Amino acid sequence: MKKLKKVVSLLVVTSMAVASLAACGTKASSGGDKFFIGGIGPVTGGAAIYGQSVKNAAELAVQEINDAGGINGVKIEFAFEDDEADGEKAVNAYNTLKDKGMKILMGTVTSGACASVIDKTKSDNMFQLTPSASSKDVLALGNVFQVCFSDPNQGIASADYIGSKGVASKVAVIYDSSDIYSSGIYEKFKAEAAGQNFEIVAAEAFTADSKTDFSVQLQKAKDAGAELVFLPIYYNEAALILTQAAALDYKPIFFGCDGLDGILTVENFDTTLAEGVMLLTPFAADATDEKTAAFVKAYKEKYSDTPNQFAADAYDAIYIIKAAIEKSGAKPSMSVSELGDALRGAMTQITVDGLTGAGMTWSETGEVNKAPRAVVIKDGSYVSAE
């Protein structure tokens, strides 16, 4: 009996030793001559559409870069793991990718899951760039960079856009004071508007308990002579506001953020009322600039699907990582932590022209700074406002 135990333990020890050697082997082979970028996002479950778009577009970008000779002659290896938009699964996915040899993380796609991974990347000092997690929470540890605007910064971007393009000189705001997304954007919008060449003539709130009657808010905006009504709210309430404004014969420009994306899908809503509505979204698939057209064409050819803003964010993310590697002169032989330091240092110095914005730069905190882009609804679809 004793003998058997010894044999078993010996077997266990040898097998473990072999396994650890084998792990070393794979790491060495993938880590030496390629930049290993890992991606995490939901490709199954309720948010699958987001993760699938990110995965597709990232793979497309990696293929393009590799076909063109890689980064400074070094190819990229890309692997993607599913997290079902769940925090725990995201951590598992992260560990799996690290075992495979990941040195740079492009993810995760959703804010909630992303916030659970930042602890891991912080302790490993791994470089992390999220394409689409917009919450402020993901920036809490100061080690993550974003491709998309953080929620409240959409307020700054909106004010900048309205001011710099001279869209209107008198602006009214209708926002949901019981919702952090909406009131957060409004606060930033108000602060930013102070330095712009327009005036906020009415700022009206509603709450989750009274979100059906907006006639008073609209009447006040109309009486104040607002030419533009800023709606940092979700599309369901916006659809009601548009309907009630039409009943009041009030036809200002309506301007919203990404929460308005989806207004054309509200059941029974008269979408002709949404004609001319402007919204700040980083990407419109039917924009006619060369870069977008080429991306949309390549994406459609490869996946026979029209890319959405998540795809554009991920495509940009890969090119941003490329720019940071080029700027820092990082080598694939560097360790995870060395790469993390090098790329983070480079991020605040680079400027990237991407699909989701021209002249993107990053602050120390990880927030992106880019020229906002707006789309306008025309004939029932989004068209670039420029």
Next chain:
Amino acid sequence: MSFISYLIKGISLGSVYSIIALGYTMVYGIAKMLNFAHGDVIMVGGYVIFTVMSMIGLNPFVAVLLSIILCTLLGITIERVAYKPLRSASSLAVLITAIGVSYLLQNLALLIFGADTKSFTSIIAVPALKLADGRLTISGETLVTIPLCILIMVLLTVFVKRSKTGRSMQAVSEDKAAAVLMGINVNKTIAITFAIGSSLAAVASVLMFSAYPSLTSTSGSMPGIKAFVAAVFGGIGSIPGAMLGGILLGVIEILGRAYISSQLADAIVFLILIIVLLVKPTGILGKKIQEKV
């Protein structure tokens, strides 16, 4: 000019509250119970009209008629299944059952129709009235709501005061045991009260969702609570009281939102309720009933 516009909007919103409050007040006055599921009957009425019009594609009048019939049946069923067996139980038990029915209806609607907001198509085809060179617009919904509300109140008052059923309602309201001795069928009287209350809820749903066309499974709860407040405000159990309370509440809400703060409108409404009840606990038109020993 905008003051008049706000005032008209307030009366219009208040009229909807009044019609809902009539349902609360009738049931409370006669069955001495708070039917918290009343607001959700409005939501059911809205979904019936939505389904009949958008999915089956029938005429709006058929939709409204069907909605009134179904809501009436629903009201009678709720009373029969959930409240009647508890008639001799404590009022607290009935209150909790009513809250249970309310959540049951909300979750059933959520299950059947999903969580996404349905946009209701207005079925009131009256054109808006433009006065004073277009500076004052009165919507078609308002033009229908206010007279309809007054009509309903007058009819209901006449019905309760003059008809035989109405008089038996008054008798049950005053003393249930004595009413039984006088040969009044108490169960039938209470069932009729629920039927009337629920059909009024269906009418309210037509007016409410035409004016504010957003339909979700919880659409009925906030108007329901506000209408309950209106009923208490005006004096619960009193038909003109419900009418007055509803209109005052609507006007206070709209004017508060317009001139004080759009954020505080609901807080102001409930603050005024507290003050009124502190000064006059029976409500504005409530009767002070002396308990005879």
